[in-house]
Amino acid sequence: MSTGRRWTAARSLRARVTALVLAVVALALVVIGVAVDLTLEAQLRRDQQSRLDDRAARAGLLVAGGTRGAALVDAVDGQGIDAVLLDAGGRRVAGSDGDGPRGGPPGGRGRPDRPDRPGDLARVVTVPDGTRLVLTTDPRENDDVLARLRVVMVGAGAAGLAVVAVALLGGVRVALRPLDTMASLARDIAAGDRGRRLRPERTDTELGRTAAAFDAMLDELESAQARAEEAADEARRSEARTRRFLSDAAHELRTPITGVQTLAESLVRHPDGDLERRERLATTLVRETQRAGALVADMLELARIEDGAPLDRREVDLAALAAAEADRVALLAPALTVRAEGPSVPVDADPGRIAQILANLLENARRHSPPEGTVRITVSRDGPLAVLEVTDEGPGIPPADRERVFDRLVRLDDARTRDAGGAGLGLPIARALARAHGGDLRVVDAPTGARLRLTLPTA
Template sequence: MTETPSLRRRITLAVLALLASLLLILGVAIDVMFGAQVRHDLHDRLVAATSRADALAQAGTVPQVLAAELNGASIRALLVTPDGATYGDPAISPDTDAGPGSVLPPPPRPPRPGPAGKPGPADGPGAPDLPPAPRPPPDETNTVVVHPLPTGGRVVLVADTTQSTTAVRELRELMIGAGAVTLVLAALLLFAVAHGALRPLERLTGLAQAITTGDRGRRLEPDRPHTELGRAAAAFDGMLDALETAEQQARQAAEAAQRAEVQTRDFLADAAHELRTPLAGIQVAAEQMVNTSPDASPAARRRTQLLLADARRAGRLVTDMLDLSRIDAGLPLRVVDTDLAGIADAQVERAAMLAPQVSVTRTGLDHFEMRADPHRVGQILANLLDNARRYTPPGGRITVHVDRSDGDDALLTVTDTGPGIHRVDHARVFDRLVRLDTSRNRDHGGAGLGLSIARALARAHYGELTCEPWETGAQFRLTLPRNTRRPN
């Protein structure tokens, strides 16, 4: 089975997936480069601050001035002298050993002012409770560097990275939002573009639908046959030309076959009709020879009987050929009120006389009135019984059962105890000139036309004749409508 996915959906999804991958790669690259640039700038500022601290310390700058010089430009500084004194930002702990990205504690509370602007008492057990100092924002981030000075002591530098961290986060959110909007707009544009690009395929589909309705003369006729769609359209036109040519050839072959069939049927009908008279004369002459030569030698009597048997067999074959030609030409039926049970009784009596070594019985309904051609129905049953008695061994049994179906139609079955018919041959047995057992002598069997004629006659009555599975022997089932329509 050929896969037929939606080209429009497949193209849209493929392009969107490619675009999303490119946007993702671009966003990651921008994020990495922007973060690296921020870290580089921060490193440069801290390196510059430590270099300045070293220079000021070597120049003998007093601690207060050195700490004041380092504070500013988003960098806070705390100078710790060798004796443990601290100068600079009081919010920085002199014992801090935090790494980059740590959040420092808030600065200590200023002393509570006393009367007349004097400083209040220091914090201690006796100091009054003061409100806590404000904490930094929850998203505040800092980078801490502890740098030893060449003259002794150390300087603690704190760089505020809150703005750069916020900028990185906002940039990521902007890139995600812009990427989502870009994908949505791209999906809409791709859908519209794919609709226009696939319009030639829609035209091809419409042409195919028009051709199926009988407009066989239309063609795509691509203006650029070397493109992908052009090659597909040209191949489609070539296929249509080949189909039209094949259709015309098939139509011509069918008409020729029909004419040949009519000629063959007419020839068979004429030949059979012409053969009836000489065969009838041969049969009469053979019967007279058998009856008027009682003193003939045994060899002469056997030759005469063989001649009579062959004449009768040839007469039956000619009669079957005439019946087939009439059926093919449209068999007229003489539909009258008919007793199916009476026809079955007559045919059972005939079969019992022709095959005294076989038990032929009739079961079922004693009377069944229906509308049918009694002569043709009798011919169907006679062919079935002839077939049964040919292959039923001496001492065997043939049963004819007459019944009605659930729909009140006629149901007649003929069952024998012969060798039976294999299941795979149940349909083939009704073909013309078919003999399932090719090893049988043709003098014993028929010409393979009896069952074919029987089925054709059943269908002429709008009925059916089938071969049914049976445990021993064979069973044929004939179903006829109770009211056969008279053909026009």
């Protein structure tokens, strides 16, 4: 939404709120005015009736006192009351003729005691001499009062609406100022200032709750963006690792595949050659083929582990597994001394996978230890964790390489000969299996040689 449209929308909201409130106030004023008009009209009519009743009572007292004729009329006429004395035939004997300033009923428009205009009020007092005293009042005097009152109410109402309109314009502008702030903040955020927030002082009002929700939305959007950027970075890192892995795997496989191709071509070119040479070529060909197959198998195994291959978990004794692997390595390398020590520590793990971890760790220690060296396996408990450490007497692992050795296809400089070193997948597979069990594998400080520590949750 453009700035002009936002301003038009805000201005329209102010206009709608102001018009609605003014309409409600005007309706209230109309209702109040009608109520006041009707109430005042009824009150004025009651006042006229009360004055007529008082004047009729006074006339009765005067008649009882012997007052007659014009004197009786003069005594009760005036102050809004018209008095007319009529004879038995209805002819005027004394009193107003209806054309005077008092506005009495005009002659010839009917009997005075029966006014022909709705709303005229009359009282009749009978005089013993056969005449009748008719007292009347004209409701037009009420109309004058009501007309003046209506003019006053209309003027006051119009002035009040004007004051209310001015007050509303200022009040609505102040009340809707947070909306302008939100619009300005949205523009700043769109321009790149992502750290700004409304931070309302009160969140128990509609605008306060709206501002708080706006801030929460911005926080969530920033968090989502940060997560998306982190995921993108991780995807880029994963892609880089995959490319590096494929490059290293291609490099590792190229040598045995080239050797297989060369040996196979030699066998084909010299089918009738020296039998001893042919046997050496065939033996080397089998060895290179096995080497390539082992590399491919290790790569597939690592991929399965990282994809979450299921584990056959059960309660096993870590010390017993360590002792069994120590015996196996002692048979494969009789000159190497392998010692396993420590108490029985049960763990909830897949015994085949734990044996694979130990085999990789001991193979790594065997390759880097002197031919008649010693490899120690120590099992202990550290709170909720079972700890197994494998320590050798080799050259050790520099601190800068202690994480790099767990990368795929990484071999340190002292183990890069293909006869002595592996493909560089043993330790990555061991760490992946340890983390699949909820544990970890890392290199720790040792007085001499290298020490790898495996941690697993206890059963």
